Amino acid sequence: MRHLLTFAAAALLLSGCGSKTADNAAAGGEGENALANVEEVPANEEPVDANLIETADAPDVSVTDGWVGKWVGVEGLALDIARAEVPGTYTLNVTLLDGTRSYEGTSDGSAIHFTRGGKEQTLRKATGEETGLKYLAGKKDCLMIQPSEGFCRD
Secondary structure, eight states: OHHHHHHHHHHHHHHTTTOOOHHHHHTTOSHHHHHTTOOOOOTTSOOOOHHHHHHHTSOOOHHHHTTOEEEEOSTTOEEEEEEOSSTTEEEEEEEETTEEEEEEEEEOSSEEEEEETTEEEEEEEEOHHHHTOGGGTTOOSEEEEETTEEEEOO
8 A cells, every 4th residue: 555655656756757737838838838938058168247238348437427527627617527328328518618518428438428520529637737738727626628728627
């Protein structure tokens, strides 16, 4: 009798193997469909997190993120930097004597690159002396696009 119960229990357990139920059929849980979404990873490699792939080559934008806000130049010139939706991209509002214009820029980690008037421009860290503007001389926390086009915070 004991062997009969053991045999019946084993038969019951094995009867679930190989049968297609409505749940696993809907999920494609059998045959080739079950393996269609499985990624093979060689035994000597670790699986790669897809989120890390996108950011692995992205520059560290902590420096340029620190530039967000208003910067003041000479004679009413100003620069306002705002983060855009995509990390490492910015909206630059540059106010010069001829008015304010907006540009979209991208960080490489130590500078912001943008196009103005069909020419590639670079916004970078500078001192007041590096800007070439007497009014900014002695200032340490500045940014410049080109000589005589600088903006400072201090």
